[in-house]
Amino acid sequence: MNIQTAIDSDKAKAVGPLPAGHPPVRQGRIGVLLSNLGTPDGTDYWSLWRYLREFLSDPRIIELNKAIWYPILYGAVLTTRPQKAGANYAKIWNREKDESPLRTITRSQTERLAAAFADDDRVVVEWGMRYGNPSIEGAVERLTAQGCDRIVFFPLYPQYSATTTATANDQLYRGLMKMRRMPTVRSVPPYYDEPAYIEALARSIETHLTKLDFEPEVILASYHGIPKSYFEKGDPYHCHCLKTTRLLRERLGMDEKRLMTTFQSLFGKAEWIKPYTDKTVERLASEGVKSIAIVNPGFSADCIETLEEIDGEVREVFMRAGGEKFAHIPCLNDSEDGMAMLEQLVRRELAGWL
Numbered sequence: 001m002n003i004q005t006a007i008d009s010d011k012a013k014a015v016g017p018l019p020a021g022h023p024p025v026r027q028g029r030i031g032v033l034l035s036n037l038g039t040p041d042g043t044d045y046w047s048l049w050r051y052l053r054e055f056l057s058d059p060r061i062i063e064l065n066k067a068i069w070y071p072i073l074y075g076a077v078l079t080t081r082p083q084k085a086g087a088n089y090a091k092i093w094n095r096e097k098d099e100s101p102l103r104t105i106t107r108s109q110t111e112r113l114a115a116a117f118a119d120d121d122r123v124v125v126e127w128g129m130r131y132g133n134p135s136i137e138g139a140v141e142r143l144t145a146q147g148c149d150r151i152v153f154f155p156l157y158p159q160y161s162a163t164t165t166a167t168a169n170d171q172l173y174r175g176l177m178k179m180r181r182m183p184t185v186r187s188v189p190p191y192y193d194e195p196a197y198i199e200a201l202a203r204s205i206e207t208h209l210t211k212l213d214f215e216p217e218v219i220l221a222s223y224h225g226i227p228k229s230y231f232e233k234g235d236p237y238h239c240h241c242l243k244t245t246r247l248l249r250e251r252l253g254m255d256e257k258r259l260m261t262t263f264q265s266l267f268g269k270a271e272w273i274k275p276y277t278d279k280t281v282e283r284l285a286s287e288g289v290k291s292i293a294i295v296n297p298g299f300s301a302d303c304i305e306t307l308e309e310i311d312g313e314v315r316e317v318f319m320r321a322g323g324e325k326f327a328h329i330p331c332l333n334d335s336e337d338g339m340a341m342l343e344q345l346v347r348r349e350l351a352g353w354l
Contacts, residue, residue: 030353031124031143031151031183032117032346034110035136035168036301038129039100043090048082055131060167063230085304092307103129105301106156108334109342116343122354124148130168137175144183152349153187154342156300158197159240160190163226188349192240193247196344200337201244201297202251205329209293214325216293218258218284221245222314223298224305225263225272238273244297264314265305277310278317285321292318295329300338302331 040051056062056077062069094104106127114125124146128139143151155168169187176182191197209216223241231238245261252259264277277294284292294314296306311328318326332338347354 028149029122029124029147030350031126031140031146031148032113032350033136033139033143033151033153033172034106034113034125034127034156034342035139035154035172036102036106036127036129036156037164037303038131038133039102039303040086040089041133042098043086043093045082045086048086048089049078051132052081052085053078058131058167060162060170063227088308088312089304091312092304100303101307102301102303105333109156109301109339112334112339113342113346116339120354123350130171135175136168136171137178140172140175140179140183144179144181148183149181150184150353151186152346152353153185154346154349155188156342157298158190158300159192159223159237159244159298161226161237162230162235163237165190186349188345190240191345192244194341194345196341198244198247198251200332200335200341201248201295203337204332204335205248205252205295208327208329212293212325212327214291214327216291216325216327217289218260218292219254220260220262220277220280220292220294221248221297222262222264222277222294222310223296224265225276227268228271228273231273241298248297264309278314281314281318281323282321285318285323288322290323291325292323293327293329296331299331301333306331 038051038055040047053073056073059066062073089100092101093099094101097104106129110125110127114123117123117125124143126139126143128134128136130136140151153169153172155165157164157168160166172185172187176185205219221241221244226235226237241263242261245259249255249259260275260280262275262277262280263273266272266276281292281294294310296302296310299306306328315326315328332341
């Protein structure tokens with residue numbers, strides 16, 4: 001039931017008049033903050049060292065006791081891994097802008113979303129990374145400096161995991177804890193089963209399949225993995241991934257043998273959720289499958305895990321095991337369908353504020 005009132009809402013919320021000597025006040029605008037995982041600032045050893053230190057020091061990522069993990073991290077891991085990771089980043093680096101593809105794409109997504117709200121000067125769109133630069137905290141500071149007292153925070157992870165969505169929100173609130181005047185915040189929920197997301201993925205798959213000179217016998221939906229122990233403790237990520245694939249199968253009219261779910265990007269010696277992507281493509285090739293395509297529904301933008309790992313390492317595994325045709329289907333990135341989906345979700349979360 002609505003309460004009828006003669007009070008003009010816009011006038012009631014207007015700033016002023018302020019008393020003499022009052023500090024300047026900027027308010028009344030709404031920020032939209034896109035966030036992704038992050039990338040190193042360069043491909044050199046120390047850029048990767050700083051990035052990996054921040055990433056692998058996150059207790060949401062590595063749940064081992066610090067007394068056990070830190071000697072390993074600051075010993076073997078940060079001694080050897082930066083050089084190897086830097087070489088892999090160098091294979092996909094955007095040389096023109098001197099940055100990773102993830103940074104290039106996330107910036108473009110931000111700019112395109114801002115353009116969609118260009119006719120409403122109340123909305124300001126920014127972006128910040130969980131690890132590395134630009135930071136989430138810096139993005140919040142830029143938004144509040146422009147008068148945003150409300151923020152819609154959008155972690156660009158379709159499927160929820162404590163290792164992604166949760167830690168992004170952790171970082172947001174760490175920044176907010178330092179602020180005297182904290183803005184009101186809404187966080188966009190996981191969108192793994194949103195019809196607009198499934199439709200955008202399906203269209204992207206259909207479009208790219210028509211561009212191939214072969215028809216893949218099998219399509220893999222490859223998601224970033226998590227340790228099996230995290231799943232057993234209650235992380236819903238595995239279930240979210242399986243539902244995304246199921247909905248994609250229904251939309252594309254494919255069965256479980258044509259469109260399969262696998263998991264990639266393993267780290268360490270612990271068991272992770274299965275089946276593993278690299279082992280699956282190796283098995284398929286050994287069983288006589290000659291052509292496959294891989295799509296990454298868990299990534300909103302192409303990055304090291306899709307461009308170097310899937311289109312590089314996994315492609316090589318498949319070919320070496322006897323495969324002949326391999327295709328990587330790009331992420332939604334800043335495509336028309338991808339951006340239309342992001343805009344739709346953002347406008348839904350802005351309901352009541354605009």
